[in-house]
Amino acid sequence: MSGTFTKSMARNIFYGGAVFFFLLFVALTFDTTRALPKYDNRGAITPEVALGKRIWEENDCIGCHTLLGEGAYFAPELGNVYTRYGNSKEAIMAFIKSRPKEGIPGRRSMPQFNFSDEQLNALAEFLKYTSEIDTAGWPPNVQG
């Protein structure tokens, strides 16, 4: 770099740039927070949905699946599984319930979690709520 561009100029760009763009990010976050009720389907967050989210977390579902595209890429996307299963909570519950304990020879298989009916229902409610979040049209089709 040429002699006219000094270290203190570089330092000022760093501090100035970091502060300016962090403040801009905070401002955008503020705006996002205000706009979020239009997108995030918060009206649908019932105690069952909250319980379902906790069950989702405490069994590390994200360790195999993606949810709205985030997570692991070993098992199908679940953000839209409710629609993929024909808008049926029962189908989701039946699938989770029917996983063989010892897996499927040679294939990937979801573990058997031995959930109670209340837990299964909460999980399905959580996945239904998730499927109704406004995700700007993602995923491109029902396959996730």
Next chain:
Amino acid sequence: MQYQSQAVAKPYFIAAIVLFVAQILFGLVMGLQYVWGDFLFPEIPFNVARMVHTNTLIVWLLFGFMGAAYYLVPEEAETELHAPWLARLMFWVFLVAAGLTVAGYLLVPYATLAELTMNDLLPTMGREFLEQPTIIKIGIVIVALAFLFNIGMTVLKGRKTVVSLVLLLGLLGLAVFFLFAFYVPDNLVLDKYYWWWVVHLWVEGVWELILGAILAFVLIKITGVDREVIEKWLYVIIAMTLITGIIGTGHHYYWIGTPHYWQWWGSIFSAMEPIPFFMMTVYAFNMVNRRRRNHPNKPATLWALGTAVMAFLGAGVWGFLHTLAPINYYTHGTQITAAHGHMAFYGAYVMIVLTIISYAMPILRGRTAANSNKSQVLEMWSFWLMTVSMVFITLFLTGAGILQAYLQRVSDAPQSFMVVQDQIALFYWLRELAGVVFLIGLVVYIASFFVGSSDPEATVEAQV
């Protein structure tokens, strides 16, 4: 070693390498599970192997960063570390916490671990990369605070260089943004929004400050180029990192239920994120070409140049590949993401930690500046084996990802996830093969610490 207290870095580096081995072994387990679905099932399900793979990675990089700080800050500040005993104590606290966490993942079902650690009191478990029990997260905060205090006090009482200030700033940001790991609202969109404040603002924000500071330190040492020049570059690079990277967080806000304007903010700013990495490559080569002396530690120079190039490729180029919203619409959450993640983490963070280990470890083990020739040759072999195999892992995952996105999302007759997975299995086999080569590279790397220990130190004359 100029200051006695720098020696506390050594156990940190050793722990980092041990956890690195664990990370790679579990990576190979996961890679095999991709093509041999019930391998180790139900004893070690995929998600458990993945937690071990990603968490050991994060922890060993943190061990590496802390070791780097303990090594370089006394030398930069020209004074002994404020409290070497605290650094030694925190080493054991962190190591035990890491060991307990991995044991917990492997020995009991995750839901049981959540119950045992009373996750209900303050639920923070079950989010990607932040799976650690809450009590462990609190432990991480305590270790981080003790560490920052120690490093901060050392900088305060000694010489304040740009390198140590930037490092301190990065470490401070690391600790501050980790606090968002404790915020887990029921609202999934808010949850995801702030989860990225840990993950993105770490790896595409403050960690790059740490990377920049460590690289600057090593370049100053091995090239002898004037500190003023290197520090000016450092400022410009990290300025570009934060200018592009902070708003660049928006590339994670396209499809998670946030306002759609993020597609513009995220695309535009994250498209510029390769710039600082490109500058880092230019700068690293420039400094080495303008070197005022030939340092006898050749592998350290190789790692330093390698980290700049591979970070640019992995974080810069492979990040850019799928960062624009219209492209990300099809690639989001596919093997493209995995490809980018692997090369970016290896290039930017694994390699910078191996750079500082390569530079510091010979000195910590009693050499003046470098290992014997035999050891250096082996270490450089490990560099090429690991780096080239990582390039292939990335290419195979990219191939898998392109096919996956096409078959599942783009084609006229989209197929289901598992049907597509079966069709791209060949790429997973090739990736696993490349992974085995990586493991061989890692074995060679470890061997380099034990070979030629009794041989004389390599000298510059012998190499020119």
